[in-house]
Amino acid sequence: MLTRLAESELWTRQKAVYEALGMRAWSDGVVPWRATTCPLLADVEAGLVAAFAEDVGPVTLVDVGAGTGRLAFHLARALAARDVPAHIILTDVAPSNLEALARQPQLAQLAATNRVSFATFDALAPTRLARGPVVLLAHYLFDTLPHAAHRRRGDETFEGLVDVAVEPWRWSFEPAPFPTCLRGRGDGTFLVPVGAARALEAWRSRFDGPLLVLAADKGVEPRSADELPLLARHGSTSAGVDFEALAALVEPTYRALAPQQPSHVFALFAFVSGATTPSLEQAWRARGSRGEVLSLLEAFERLLGSEPDVSTLLAFLERTAGDPDLLAQLAGRLRAATLDEAQARTLVRHLATAGDRHFVFPQQLDVPFELAITAHHLGALELACALYTLSLRESGAHPSTLLNLALAHEALGRRAQAKEVIEVLLAHTPDHPRALALLEQWAG
Ligand SMILES: C[S@@+](CC[C@H](N)C(=O)[O-])C[C@H]1O[C@@H](n2cnc3c(N)ncnc32)[C@H](O)[C@@H]1O
Numbered sequence: 001m002l003t004r005l006a007e008s009e010l011w012t013r014q015k016a017v018y019e020a021l022g023m024r025a026w027s028d029g030v031v032p033w034r035a036t037t038c039p040l041l042a043d044v045e046a047g048l049v050a051a052f053a054e055d056v057g058p059v060t061l062v063d064v065g066a067g068t069g070r071l072a073f074h075l076a077r078a079l080a081a082r083d084v085p086a087h088i089i090l091t092d093v094a095p096s097n098l099e100a101l102a103r104q105p106q107l108a109q110l111a112a113t114n115r116v117s118f119a120t121f122d123a124l125a126p127t128r129l130a131r132g133p134v135v136l137l138a139h140y141l142f143d144t145l146p147h148a149a150h151r152r153r154g155d156e157t158f159e160g161l162v163d164v165a166v167e168p169w170r171w172s173f174e175p176a177p178f179p180t181c182l183r184g185r186g187d188g189t190f191l192v193p194v195g196a197a198r199a200l201e202a203w204r205s206r207f208d209g210p211l212l213v214l215a216a217d218k219g220v221e222p223r224s225a226d227e228l229p230l231l232a233r234h235g236s237t238s239a240g241v242d243f244e245a246l247a248a249l250v251e252p253t254y255r256a257l258a259p260q261q262p263s264h265v266f267a268l269f270a271f272v273s274g275a276t277t278p279s280l281e282q283a284w285r286a287r288g289s290r291g292e293v294l295s296l297l298e299a300f301e302r303l304l305g306s307e308p309d310v311s312t313l314l315a316f317l318e319r320t321a322g323d324p325d326l327l328a329q330l331a332g333r334l335r336a337a338t339l340d341e342a343q344a345r346t347l348v349r350h351l352a353t354a355g356d357r358h359f360v361f362p363q364q365l366d367v368p369f370e371l372a373i374t375a376h377h378l379g380a381l382e383l384a385c386a387l388y389t390l391s392l393r394e395s396g397a398h399p400s401t402l403l404n405l406a407l408a409h410e411a412l413g414r415r416a417q418a419k420e421v422i423e424v425l426l427a428h429t430p431d432h433p434r435a436l437a438l439l440e441q442w443a444g
Contacts, residue, residue, distance in 0.1 A: 002161040002172055005229070006148035006194050010164055010237045014144050015122075017236045018094040026068045027362050030235045033067055035266050036139035036216045039321040039357055041293045042074030045214055048270065049075075049135050050084045051283035056210045056275050059086050060130035064123050064199075065141040066090040069101045070359040075137075076115050077357070087114065089129050091121035105360055123199040132209040133275075138196075139216045142246070143238040145195025152178055152187050153225040160189070160229060171228055181248035189223040191230075191239045197249035200271060204253050210275030213254070216293075217241040219264040243269050257284045259291050266294045300326060310337045314346055322353035328370035335377050348380045355387050366395045376408055384408045399429050406438065415442065 003009075018025060025031040035041070053059050063072050072088045079086050090101050098118045101107055110116040119129055123141060149160025151173050159176035162169050182190055196215075203211060220240035221230055232238045247256035250271065257270040257280075270288060272280065296319055303316060313330055320326050327350060334347060351371050358367055372387030388405040395401070402425035409418035419442065425435045 001165070002163050002170070004148065005160050005162050006146045006192075008146075008162055008164055010231075011144075011146040011195065014236050015093045018092070019096050021235055022094075022096045023068070023100045023361075025235065027364075029364055031067075032140070032234075033070070034325060035293060035297055037068060037070035037074070037359075038293065038296075038325075039074045039078075039323050040296055040319070041139075041216060041268070042071060042078045043321045044268070044287050044292055045137070046075060046078035046082055046084065047286075048212070048214065048280060048283050048288050049079060049086060050082045051279040052133070052135060052210075052212045052272075052277060053084055053086070054279040055277040056133040059133040059135050059212075061086055061088040061135045061137060062121070062129055063088060063090050063137040063139075064121060065138070065144070066092055066097070066101060067140070068359070068361050069104055069107050070361060071137065071139060072116055073106055073110070073359045074357065076110050080115075086135075088116045089119050089121075090116060091119050091129070093120065093122045095120055124195065124202060126199075126202050126206045128206050128208075130207070134207050134209060134211055136203055136211065136213045137216075138199075138213055140238070141217075142193055142196035142199070142215055142241045143217050144236055145193065145199060147229075147231075147239045148179075148192045148194045149173075149189065149229045150176070150179060150182060150192060151189045151225055152182075152185060154187065179245075181245040183248070187225045189225060189227055189229050190245070191220060191242055192249075193239070193241050193243075193246045194249070196241065196246050200246075200250045200254060204273055210277075211254075211271075211273045212277075212280065213271040213273075215241070215243070215269045215271065217243075217267060219243060219262060219267045221264040240264055241267075243267060247271075257281070257288065260289045261291055261294075263291065263294050266297065267291075268293065296320060300329075303330065308333075310334070310339055310343055313337070314343060314350075317347075317350045322350070322357045324354035324358040324367050324371065325365070327351070327354045328365055328367040331370040331374045335374055339378075344378050348375065348378055348383065351375045351378075351380065351387075352383055355383065355390065358390065360390075360394050362394060366391055366398075366401075368394060369398075369401055372401075373404060376404060381408045381412050385412070397424065397428050399425055399432055399435075402428075403432070403434055406435075410438075418442075 026033045072090050151158040157178035158173035161172045218240050220242045254271040254273045368387045368391035372384045376384035385408045391401050406418040406421040422435050
């Protein structure tokens with residue numbers, strides 16, 4: 001049956017989709033997460049939160065649709081580094097996600113000291129989780145909330161109706177008024193983030209203090225009047241967010257702060273309501289608006305597509321705010337390179353920071369292992385041992401991790417510990433040739 005896109009069951013079944021996927025949404029790479037949960041974004045946002053707190057007093061943060069919880073983990077650290085005492089409530093519409101978040105060891109530790117807590121929360125039917133000034137984080141959230149489709153061709157304007165019960169979806173564009181939030185647009189097909197606008201209005205009426213909403217999402221790619229709207233389907237459905245239309249929909253309740261350069265790949269926007277915020281505005285000009293995360297991701301893509309020298313790789317790492325995932329993906333290249341002493345010291349420093357910032361979360365790449373073998377390769381043996389141990393805890397007793405850990409202990413002169421590790425390895429893989437050879441060598 002044809003329905004307006006904004007009223008389609010696509011959007012109402014998001015909760016069920018995320019509930020069914022659980023943490024597999026992220027661990028199996030179904031839903032993207034690196035950009036919106038990276039340490040650099042947390043660092044930029046901590047600066048904005050600190051400035052907002054200067055303007056309005058102590059704030060509570062609400063991460064709406066917290067996903068893996070990785071952003072809150074980085075943000076808690078970045079806020080503490082700035083001496084901003086702020087409590088973060090991790091929320092989701094899917095209760096199974098919250099159960100998983102509460103079990104995550106680093107978040108559980110933060111919860112034990114009351115730095116974070118957990119609550120179910122529907123962005124579209126919010127409960128009042130906090131009083132006073134609140135910062136709401138909406139990362140890859142607005143793209144999952146309802147969107148309407150509109151089209152202009154010359155003087156004619158239409159609204160998009162869709163039947164998602166058939167494959168491919170059947171679309172029909174029926175004559176309809178053009179929304180005022182798209183005023184000034186030429187011919188094309190447009191997605192209007194009506195769900196995000198509803199959420200922002202609902203948050204405004206639910207919370208009593210000044211609000212800052214930090215929204216990180218992909219933007220919109222222009223579509224001609226002959227093309228269908230662009231909706232990504234990865235288990236759930238998501239749409240690029242037309243932030244310009246959203247800003248028009250929610251003014252004057254909210255004032256929008258926009259990035260200097262628009263992007264359809266990744267954008268950070270701020271929406272402010274209920275306060276004058278000179279410090280925030282200054283922080284926005286200084287950092288928030290500069291698209292740091294986007295340019296980091298672009299630089300990363302360029303590195304992957306080229307053969308950078310060591311100093312280029314190290315200069316890139318300097319910009320990542322200690323991002324373990326980016327370093328792990330570059331680790332093979334760094335191991336293959338020849339480093340002078342100063343470069344090796346710099347890389348060990350990056351490995352130590354990245355190990356410290358690693359958010360324990362099973363994913364396709366064993367990040368601690370990649371960091372560990374790189375530290376091992378550089379002769380930073382204690383660091384390597386710590387990182388192998390982290391890998392064992394996160395990804396289980398892999399023979400190569402155990403073998404490398406034993407070799408690192410042995411190289412540090414800790415034969416007894418090395419033997420213990422080899423015995424664990426042989427308990428899992430009794431005929432492991434290297435392990436048997438090592439025991440024999442040590443016995444002799
Ligand atoms: C694409 S994920 C983003 C997760 C995380 N913020 C990130 O950046 O990786 C969308 C998240 O929003 C949650 N979600 C979907 N609809 C929601 C709603 N109406 N209210 C609150 N959370 C919602 C999903 O369960 C999921 O955790």
